[in-house]
Amino acid sequence: MDSVSEILASLSLGSSAIGTISLCEPWSLRFVDAPTVASYTVASGRGCWLRYGDAKPQWLEPGATVLLTAGSDSVVLCSGDDMPPTDIGDLFRRVRLDHLRDMEPDRPVSLNWGGSGQSTVLLGLAFGMKSELRHRVLSALPELIMFRADDPHISPWTAASLRFLARECANALPGYTAMARAVAETVLLGAVRGYLITESSDRPGWVRGLGDYRIAKALAAMHKDPGHAWTVAGLAAHAGMSRTAFAVRFAAIVGSSPIDYLTEWRVDLARLRLNSGHCNISRLAESLGYTSETAFRRVFKRICGVPPSQFVSKGKQATADGQTS
Incomplete structure (x- = not known):
């Protein structure tokens, strides 16, 4: 995809x-x-x-x-x-x-x-x-x-x-x-x-990144396989650039470092899958490239403000409230 x-x-x-x-x-x-x-x-x-x-x-x-x-x-x-x-x-x-x-x-x-x-x-x-x-x-x-x-x-x-x-x-x-x-x-x-x-965008972000041939290749790699153990060097290889040149160009165009973007993308996908229900948190963490459920929970809470289990509970409560209102 x-x-x-x-x-x-x-x-x-x-x-x-x-x-x-x-x-x-x-x-x-x-x-x-x-x-x-x-x-x-x-x-x-x-x-x-x-x-x-x-x-x-x-x-x-x-x-x-x-x-x-x-x-x-x-x-x-x-x-x-x-x-x-x-x-x-x-x-x-x-x-x-x-x-x-x-x-x-x-x-x-x-x-x-x-x-x-x-x-x-x-x-x-x-x-x-x-x-x-x-x-x-x-x-x-x-x-x-x-x-x-x-x-x-x-x-x-x-x-x-x-x-x-x-x-x-x-x-x-x-x-x-x-x-x-x-x-x-x-x-x-x-x-x-x-x-x-x-359209092209002058604002830093992934939309602007899609318009840059080399950065778009790195974005596509992360989007296609978010669970891979990506490194800046590995992503730079996908983009056909040196590690340093890639990191500088990625940050200038997308507005964050490659690893920060990857982390945010993984958490975004986790939110999406948690919202869909019937999601085992341990298997979810593994599918997104985390070596332990603890590490995944820590990153998720840092970005979302709540651990995955509470995020699921909030989503279920919101659904219930919408059905009874």
């Missing part, structure tokens, strides 16, 4: 919400209180403006998509300049959809808002991330990623989502929640994949 596939495989969803927002001019929405990760596609109608901080406003035509990796008061979608923005969280509360933060809907969401002018329909997808590994992925991405209407990495999947919604709205069939989550996950993976393979 290549490095990008390893990253994408970590982005499994624990929940999702899919629906349409029908907006009539004048309207303006700010995403300061938005779900942690969400995407909005101009599904039909006139289109809208994207305003992002001090950047020049951009017109989004039907088919264009924005992916938000965090709520932000800098991101506004609007029909024009003629009204102050409404926070998306306030809008959800006004129309009694604020429960979407805590509950996965069993049917498509439909929302109407705005005035009496020309309409624009947005396809909205909210992604509830299951794995704590998401923090490594999302922290390396910008808070806003925009895709053109004809972007081949995401447009096929947003189009499929619209067809899925049309079918589900016309036929109330069992199994909607599982299908909706799979559809949402496909859109998210398409968006993140498109960004990773087409």
